[in-house]
Amino acid sequence: MPSMKDTITTVAVDLFHRKGYFATSISEIARQCGIQKASIYYHYPSKENILFHIQQVTMEELTAYLRANLDGRTDIEECMGVAVRSHVRFHLDRQKETFIANSELRGLTPEHYLEIVRQRDEYEQIFQRIIREGIAAGVFTAADVKILSYAILTLCNGGAIWFKPRGRMPVDAIAEIYENFVLRGLKVGDLAAAAAGPDPQAAPL
Amino acid sequence: MPSMKDTITTVAVDLFHRKGYFATSISEIARQCGIQKASIYYHYPSKENILFHIQQVTMEELTAYLRANLDGRTDIEECMGVAVRSHVRFHLDRQKETFIANSELRGLTPEHYLEIVRQRDEYEQIFQRIIREGIAAGVFTAADVKILSYAILTLCNGGAIWFKPRGRMPVDAIAEIYENFVLRGLKVGDLAAAAAGPDPQAAPL
DNA sequence: GTCTATATTTTGATAGAC
DNA sequence: GTCTATCAAAATATAGAC
Structure with missing residues (x-):
């Protein structure tokens, strides 16, 4: 079972690949992980x-x-x-x-x-x-x-x-x-x- | 002598190449052209x-x-x-x-x-x-x-x-x-x- | 054709409760 | 570890004067 940090990474890989890094927002990553965007910052500093x-x-x-x-x-x-x-x-x-x-x-x-x-x-x-x-x-x-x-x-x-x-x-x-x-x-x-x-x-x- | 539309295009080519399309803002293009960002929209719709x-x-x-x-x-x-x-x-x-x-x-x-x-x-x-x-x-x-x-x-x-x-x-x-x-x-x-x-x-x- | 001013959204990131 | 609430800044685009 993947940790939330792994989930965030996987989702980010998918979005960065599909839309590009700058076109991807933290909110979108969070949404696809099923958490709030503020929670991302517990796992990654930026x-x-x-x-x-x-x-x-x-x-x-x-x-x-x-x-x-x-x-x-x-x-x-x-x-x-x-x-x-x-x-x-x-x-x-x-x-x-x-x-x-x-x-x-x-x-x-x-x-x-x-x-x-x-x-x-x-x-x-x-x-x-x-x-x-x-x-x-x-x-x-x-x-x-x-x-x-x-x-x-x-x-x-x-x-x-x-x-x-x-x-x-x-x-x-x-x-x-x-x-x-x-x-x-x-x-x-x-x-x-x-x-x-x-x-x-x-x-x- | 290049028209302003040509200048905008040239500046945009340079910035899109250097920083990427999403990382480039209309304001930045305008600044490098020496005009205000609103003026861009006279030459291009978006x-x-x-x-x-x-x-x-x-x-x-x-x-x-x-x-x-x-x-x-x-x-x-x-x-x-x-x-x-x-x-x-x-x-x-x-x-x-x-x-x-x-x-x-x-x-x-x-x-x-x-x-x-x-x-x-x-x-x-x-x-x-x-x-x-x-x-x-x-x-x-x-x-x-x-x-x-x-x-x-x-x-x-x-x-x-x-x-x-x-x-x-x-x-x-x-x-x-x-x-x-x-x-x-x-x-x-x-x-x-x-x-x-x-x-x-x-x-x- | 270019300006000032502004409307509207969204962004990355932080504070503090639980 | 995740939440709600919020900040400050920046984004694209439009309205209307000149």
Whole structure:
């Protein structure tokens, strides 16, 4: 049975996702929790703090999930595949929270903003390390590591925007599409060769 | 010399981009225009209408720019390359407007929301047609056309989020990175072959 | 076209009873 | 831990003078 603080958090996640942080009022959160708005302030000191709490927990769990999935692996290409799948899965499983963490940074106080950006940098650096090692090993084609990491993460975030949990596509199928797309985009290979014509052995994207 | 309506629109674009639509007040727009807030209502009937106007014009110009760039071309691969470059360039040149068009849909009335979604669908369908024809021609690997188009567009939108006009990268260099990434991701080719080892002839990504 | 003045609502947050 | 009551500030929008 969830505590009232958990209920408030869940309701806030839902409303921040659906209407946005600034368009959501404390009164509305309270109404959906079945309590008066003053009671919210017993559990959270301010509206901003609810937002910060959601973002902080989400970033912590996102990073922990990635680290757990990468644990013990050394093959560069496998690492990138695992990282992409990990990222996509988390974003599809936790659609609302990750959407908030990606788009509601402007609602934070300057201090909290810096803290979330720090956590995000930490997460991005894991991807950048894999890309850098892949380029050094000659597995990935050389290009700006930061731009590539942003490209990959933005691409995969996209899934969380249009994904419908009850839609026709299971999470793993989507994760696989993104994994293949990213690996094809990254890996060394002759572009011109593929342009020659259809490949009878082509693996499905 | 810009009319006051143009000034209001420009100021609104800047504020909606920096602080978000709901976090921006009519008074603030007026202050930055050097007029009183009541005067805004001579030019626009409501705050929502300013947002709608920005979004509508942006979507119209984005689509017109793409159509102009594609005009007369028939080669599938070239079309996709041109489409990606067109999309990226427009999003980098018009960072603020496209950011608003992508993230402030929730501020619109239901009627205006439907209208913008309709324009967006129209734009996406141009990309989907190219992908579909590419798959039919055997140039692109078969996969879900809608998911691919969302992936490509989200990927390229990413540029508008982190791009700094005075940064180290010129617009065309970024557009080229995205074009290559997308074409590599789409095109038919044997993934396993590339995994064999570094390719001495590898084109820079 | 821009002004002053104002109507009406709603907001985030606090005080203090229970 | 939740309530009622309330504060002060800010919001969108309108009326009517100039």
